[in-house]
Amino acid sequence: MSDVSAAAPPVRVGLLVTCLVDLFRPSVGFAAVKLLEDAGCHVEVPQTQTCCGQPAYNSGDKIDTKAIARQVMTAFAGFDYIVAPSGSCAGMLRAHYPELFADEPAFLPEVRAFAAKVHELVSFLTDVLRVERVTARYDGVAVYHDACSGLRELGVRAQPRQLLRSVAGLTVKELAGADVCCGFGGTFCIKYPDISERMASDKVADAAATGADTLLAGDLGCLLNMAGKASRQGRAIRVRHVAEVLADMADRLPPIGVPAERR
Amino acid sequence: MQATSHDFKENARHALGDKNLQAALGILKRDFAGRRGAAVARLPEFERLRVEGRAIKDHVLQHLDLYLEAFEQKVVSLSGQVHWAADAAEARDHVLAICRAAGASTVTKGKSMIAEEIGINDHLEKNGIAPIETDLGEYIIQLRHETPSHIIAPAIHLIKEQVADTFRDAHIHLDPARPLGEARQLCDEARALLRPKFLAADVGITGANFLVAETGSSIIVTNEGNGDLTQNLSRVHIVLASIEKIVPTLEDVSTLLRLLARSATGQEFSTYTTVSSGPRRPEDTDGPSEYHIVLLDNGRSAMLGTEFQDMLRCIRCGACFNHCPVYGAVGGHAYGWVYGGPMGSVLTPQLIGVKEAGNLPNASTFCGRCESVCPMQIPLPKMMRHWREREFERHLQPTAYRAGLRFWAFLARNPPLYQAATQVGAALLGWSGRGRGRFRSLPLAQGWTKGRDMPAPEGKTFMAQWAARQKQRAS
Amino acid sequence: MADSRDKILGNLRRSLRRGASDETAATDVRERLAEHRPNTIPARATALDPEARIELFIAMAEEVSATVARVAGFEQVPAAVADYLAQHNLPSDMVITPDPALSPIPWQERPTLSLRPGIATGDDLVGVTGAFAAVAETGTLMLISGPDSPTRNNFLPDNHIVVLRAEQIVPSYEEGWTRLRALKTLTEGKFTMPRTVNFITGPSRTADIELKIELGAHGPRRLHIVIIDEPAGD
Numbered sequence: 001m002s003d004v005s006a007a008a009p010p011v012r013v014g015l016l017v018t019c020l021v022d023l024f025r026p027s028v029g030f031a032a033v034k035l036l037e038d039a040g041c042h043v044e045v046p047q048t049q050t051c052c053g054q055p056a057y058n059s060g061d062k063i064d065t066k067a068i069a070r071q072v073m074t075a076f077a078g079f080d081y082i083v084a085p086s087g088s089c090a091g092m093l094r095a096h097y098p099e100l101f102a103d104e105p106a107f108l109p110e111v112r113a114f115a116a117k118v119h120e121l122v123s124f125l126t127d128v129l130r131v132e133r134v135t136a137r138y139d140g141v142a143v144y145h146d147a148c149s150g151l152r153e154l155g156v157r158a159q160p161r162q163l164l165r166s167v168a169g170l171t172v173k174e175l176a177g178a179d180v181c182c183g184f185g186g187t188f189c190i191k192y193p194d195i196s197e198r199m200a201s202d203k204v205a206d207a208a209a210t211g212a213d214t215l216l217a218g219d220l221g222c223l224l225n226m227a228g229k230a231s232r233q234g235r236a237i238r239v240r241h242v243a244e245v246l247a248d249m250a251d252r253l254p255p256i257g258v259p260a261e262r263r
Numbered sequence: 264m265q266a267t268s269h270d271f272k273e274n275a276r277h278a279l280g281d282k283n284l285q286a287a288l289g290i291l292k293r294d295f296a297g298r299r300g301a302a303v304a305r306l307p308e309f310e311r312l313r314v315e316g317r318a319i320k321d322h323v324l325q326h327l328d329l330y331l332e333a334f335e336q337k338v339v340s341l342s343g344q345v346h347w348a349a350d351a352a353e354a355r356d357h358v359l360a361i362c363r364a365a366g367a368s369t370v371t372k373g374k375s376m377i378a379e380e381i382g383i384n385d386h387l388e389k390n391g392i393a394p395i396e397t398d399l400g401e402y403i404i405q406l407r408h409e410t411p412s413h414i415i416a417p418a419i420h421l422i423k424e425q426v427a428d429t430f431r432d433a434h435i436h437l438d439p440a441r442p443l444g445e446a447r448q449l450c451d452e453a454r455a456l457l458r459p460k461f462l463a464a465d466v467g468i469t470g471a472n473f474l475v476a477e478t479g480s481s482i483i484v485t486n487e488g489n490g491d492l493t494q495n496l497s498r499v500h501i502v503l504a505s506i507e508k509i510v511p512t513l514e515d516v517s518t519l520l521r522l523l524a525r526s527a528t529g530q531e532f533s534t535y536t537t538v539s540s541g542p543r544r545p546e547d548t549d550g551p552s553e554y555h556i557v558l559l560d561n562g563r564s565a566m567l568g569t570e571f572q573d574m575l576r577c578i579r580c581g582a583c584f585n586h587c588p589v590y591g592a593v594g595g596h597a598y599g600w601v602y603g604g605p606m607g608s609v610l611t612p613q614l615i616g617v618k619e620a621g622n623l624p625n626a627s628t629f630c631g632r633c634e635s636v637c638p639m640q641i642p643l644p645k646m647m648r649h650w651r652e653r654e655f656e657r658h659l660q661p662t663a664y665r666a667g668l669r670f671w672a673f674l675a676r677n678p679p680l681y682q683a684a685t686q687v688g689a690a691l692l693g694w695s696g697r698g699r700g701r702f703r704s705l706p707l708a709q710g711w712t713k714g715r716d717m718p719a720p721e722g723k724t725f726m727a728q729w730a731a732r733q734k735q736r737a738s
Numbered sequence: 739m740a741d742s743r744d745k746i747l748g749n750l751r752r753s754l755r756r757g758a759s760d761e762t763a764a765t766d767v768r769e770r771l772a773e774h775r776p777n778t779i780p781a782r783a784t785a786l787d788p789e790a791r792i793e794l795f796i797a798m799a800e801e802v803s804a805t806v807a808r809v810a811g812f813e814q815v816p817a818a819v820a821d822y823l824a825q826h827n828l829p830s831d832m833v834i835t836p837d838p839a840l841s842p843i844p845w846q847e848r849p850t851l852s853l854r855p856g857i858a859t860g861d862d863l864v865g866v867t868g869a870f871a872a873v874a875e876t877g878t879l880m881l882i883s884g885p886d887s888p889t890r891n892n893f894l895p896d897n898h899i900v901v902l903r904a905e906q907i908v909p910s911y912e913e914g915w916t917r918l919r920a921l922k923t924l925t926e927g928k929f930t931m932p933r934t935v936n937f938i939t940g941p942s943r944t945a946d947i948e949l950k951i952e953l954g955a956h957g958p959r960r961l962h963i964v965i966i967d968e969p970a971g972d
Contacts, residue, residue: 017725017726019675019685021725022685022724022725022726023685023688023689023720023724024689024718024720024721025718025720025721026721026723026724026725026728027721029725029729030725030728045725045726045729047678047682047726047730048678049678049726050674050675050676050677050678050681050682051671051675051681053672053675055668055671055672056668056671056672056675057648058629058648058651059651059655059660059664059665059668060648060649060650060651060652060653060654060655060656060660061652061655061668061669061672062652062655064669064672064675064676065672067672067676068672068675068676071675071676071678099645148628148629148630148631148632149629149631152630152631152632152634152635153631179632180588180630180632181588181628181630181632183588183628184628185627185628185629185630186628187668188626188627188628188629189710189711190664190710190711191625191626191664191710192272192275192589192625192626193710193711193713193714194272194275194276194279194714195275195279195589195592195593195626196628197713197714197715198279198592199588199589199592199628200714200715201714202588202592224717224718225715227701227716227718228701228711228715228716228717228718229714229715229716231701231715231716231718232703232714232715232716253721254700256718257700257701257716257718257719258700258701259697259698259699259700259701259719260697260700287948290948290949291949294949295949306780306782307780307781308778308780308781311778312777312778315777315778319777322770325754325763326763326766326767327750327754328747328750328751328754328756329763329764329767330767331746331747331750332747333767333771340930341930341931347742347743347746348742349742349745349746353742397956398946399944399946399947399955400944400946403946416945416946416949417946418946418947419946419949421947422948423947423948426947446947446948446950446952447952449947450944450947450952450954450955451954453955454954454955454956457956458860458956459860461860461956462860476771477771477774478930478931479931480931486942486943486944486945486955487942487943487944487955487956487957488893488942488955488956488957488958489955489956489957491889491892491893491936491957492890492893492894492956492957495889495890495893495934496890506746506750511767511770511771511774512770512771512774512775513774513915514774514775514776514777514912514915515774515777517776517777517910517911517912517915518777518778520911521780528945530802530939531798531801531802531875531876531877531939532876532878532937532939533939534802534938534939534940534941534942534943534957535936535937535938535939535942535957536878536936536937536939537934537935537936537937538931538934538935538937539933539934540930540931540932540933540934541931541933542933543883543933544883544884544932544933546884546885547883547884547885547888547933548856548857548885548888549857549883549888549889549890550883550888550889550933550934558746560742560746560749564746564749564750564753565749565753567750567753567754568753568754568755569753
């Protein structure tokens with residue numbers, strides 16, 4: 001449990017589920033809720049959330065992106081914090097919304113104030129809520145891939161490793177080239193699949209070379225990409241979102257890409 | 264140089280299947296990043312120097328016209344000559360005129376990306392003058408009729424066996440049975456062959472890593488010494504430089520030099536950093552008697568005052584190439600023109616148009632590794648995104664892609680519609696994929712499933728489950 | 739041609755939204771050029787006393803495969819050079835720049851050494867030069883062109899031997915520039931650059947083939963530095 005004092009009013013967190021978690025692996029969302037509630041937060045999930053706007057933004061469609069951004073800021077108004085189990089979505093809101101509205105000086109202060117409340121899940125737990133350890137068990141040897149946006153836009157690097165160290169039964173090894181892109185890149189993997197595949201292949205090979213049985217990361221896009229490549233290559237490595245392990249939920253759902261009957 | 268950037272996808276596919284290239288890129292990926300990291304770790308002031316370097320360049324750009332005038336004045340006061348070239352054609356004309364006036368038949372060349380940009384070698388050859396590349400990498404690719412694949416290490420795409428084959432094919436007067444299995448032997452052969460060429464050349468052409476306004480100087484940074492032999496031994500020294508290369512003072516350039524070698528190769532300082540100012544003095548006993556500098560615009564002035572201005576801070580160190588996973592996968596030739604890697608992805612559309620070069624800023628995951636190692640703190644992914652914005656405004660993206668994106672945005676702006684659609688999608692895919700847990704192929708998603716499985720969704724969206732949960736708790 | 743000059747400068751001023759007669763901007767430029775203030779200079783060399791600075795120079799130079807010999811005075815230089823030649827099986831014919839800084843060397847102590855003062859050719863195996871300064875920060879020599887120091891002597895000989903005094907070792911490039919400005923102003927009344935200033939850090943090398951470093955690309959294969967502890971002007 002965290003050190004959050006029981007007497008203080010609970011921190012109100014709006015959970016930005018992210019479109020990939022919503023669609024592909026809702027369990028990650030529930031793991032995030034559990035972690036946040038265990039740390040003493042009151043979690044709400046605004047029902048009008050859809051997407052953070054990154055696909056439109058990275059394709060140069062500023063108009064749609066702005067419309068989506070306004071919608072997001074409206075949906076998440078009034079929370080103490082907005083938290084996402086994804087460095088890229090959190091980075092979109094925190095780092096890029098202010099850039100997006102740089103040409104609207106009247107609106108910009110509001111956007112900046114909103115952006116300042118946005119956090120990626122694991123770094124939120126450690127840096128804001130001062131969570132130092134989790135109560136969880138996972139028997140295995142894992143490597144951690146640093147998803148690019150989380151790493152470079154939000155400085156997420158030490159925090160997941162810190163919390164993973166507190167998971168009973170888990171050994172964390174360092175991954176060579178942990179900070180090298182896995183090749184997902186949102187629209188990139190669709191536009192340039194050959195190059196994307198090669199990057200995914202390199203990443204998965206690096207992971208396998210460590211002898212780890214588990215590959216973790218904080219972004220579902222990366223995870224779907226790496227899991228898809230590993231499974232196509234017939235590799236046994238288990239791929240999961242770091243929140244599943246930290247929330248002690250790994251025994252409830254199969255790794256990414258593995259059917260429910262098998263574990 | 265004829266661009267093939269529009270064929271980037273095909274170029275990339277070819278590159279991914281090229282075993283020699285992949286072996287060569289493996290060496291680059293393994294060595295370059297580590298060397299830079301070690302050099303940076305050794306200099307506690309490195310981050311501060313990055314900030315200062317950026318400030319120096321930003322200051323220069325804000326005063327670029329004035330610094331260029333000051334520079335010109337100084338060069339002329341030293342009896343050097345300054346030639347202004349608005350575009351590549353004018354630059355070629357200047358160089359040819361100088362060579363003709365010097366009665367040149369051979370011209371030695373140090374490595375110069377501006378020379379590549381203006382296509383000077385072809386131009387000289389067409390006009391009966393033989394340009395001889397002297398940088399080892401450039402020499403090798405000249406023999407192979409290839410273009411440089413990296414701005415610092417032009418022949419990095421080759422393994423040594425390919426170099427040996429090239430030397431055997433080209434140096435036919437040498438004993439065919441001679442051993443060429445080691446880099447040492449290849450270097451020695453090139454050294455011996457090029458030495459007389461240096462001594463015989465009428466004109467030496469170099470680029471310039473920096474120009475110094477305070478002293479009217481041009482600076483070249485090399486490890487081989489070829490640039491120095493090129494510019495010192497011939498009667499005429501021509502410097503090719505684009506206008507943004509200028510730096511105010513010797514102190515300012517010292518700061519940038521500290522950043523350059525460390526970022527490029529992980530060296531503390533390059534072997535030869537040479538500051539040249541005008542032709543030889545009357546009392547000198549060697550050195551060129553003519554010094555010409557061709558100042559090239561070719562699109563740079565059009566970048567000032569735009570969202571691409573920061574790109575003019577680039578000092579051509581190549582760190583972005585060395586840390587880019589896309590470059591590391593496909594090498595430099597895939598980019599199809601002079602400049603590859605992240606800096607090429609920003610600069611090329613500016614110089615040859617986004618219609619021709621649009622693939623380049625699109626072939627990025629925006630991982631940001633380039634920006635994190637750029638000594639001048641250039642926001643490369645941001646500028647690549649600006650190119651995508653320009654493409655979007657001009658409807659230059661493939662129709663299907665644009666339609667798909669706009670459809671997604673339409674859904675995203677309609678929460679009830681979005682949730683209905685995602686629930687259907689999750690259910691369908693979840694149901695059909697639950698047996699194997701993943702899809703080996705999916706209609707409309709061949710880009711993904713050609714080389715990867717698609718993990719199956721769990722079946723119900725989070726939002727639907729959450730709404731149900733909340734409802735249950737309320738009742 | 740004047741058209742292009744005007745066109746380019748005009749484009750720049752338009753992009754910067756500034757007229758040619760903007761006094762503030764012109765003053766900023768003038769002042770920056772006149773002041774030539776140094777930026778951050780790494781503490782690595784500046785924080786050291788002169789002896790430690792010499793040791794740093796030697797360590798950095800050796801790191802880049804230069805070799806260094808330290809001698810007490812000019813009298814020991816011929817022996818140091820002769821030893822170097824013997825060590826590498828080099829002939830005793832050397833080209834030497836007519837640099838007055840080298841004139842105190844009593845070459846006659848080693849009569850087998852054969853020195854030809856003047857300009858190097860493509861066939862010279864060994865060349866001896868002086869230096870203007872040496873930068874401890876990165877083990878870098880600073881050489882300037884002049885009537886007594888032709889630049890090609892730094893590049894053509896296969897083996898380059900540089901003789902300098904320990905007091906010529908400065909901490910940083912900035913100190914080198916300060917000394918150069920002082921010298922030029924003293925000798926010529928104002929500061930103009932020599933035609934060439936060479937910063938040389940180790941022998942010539944390339945990594946163009948598979949990133950493997952090979953020494954002796956086009957410039958010297960070897961660089962030997964002889965440091966004389968004895969200060970000048972005794």
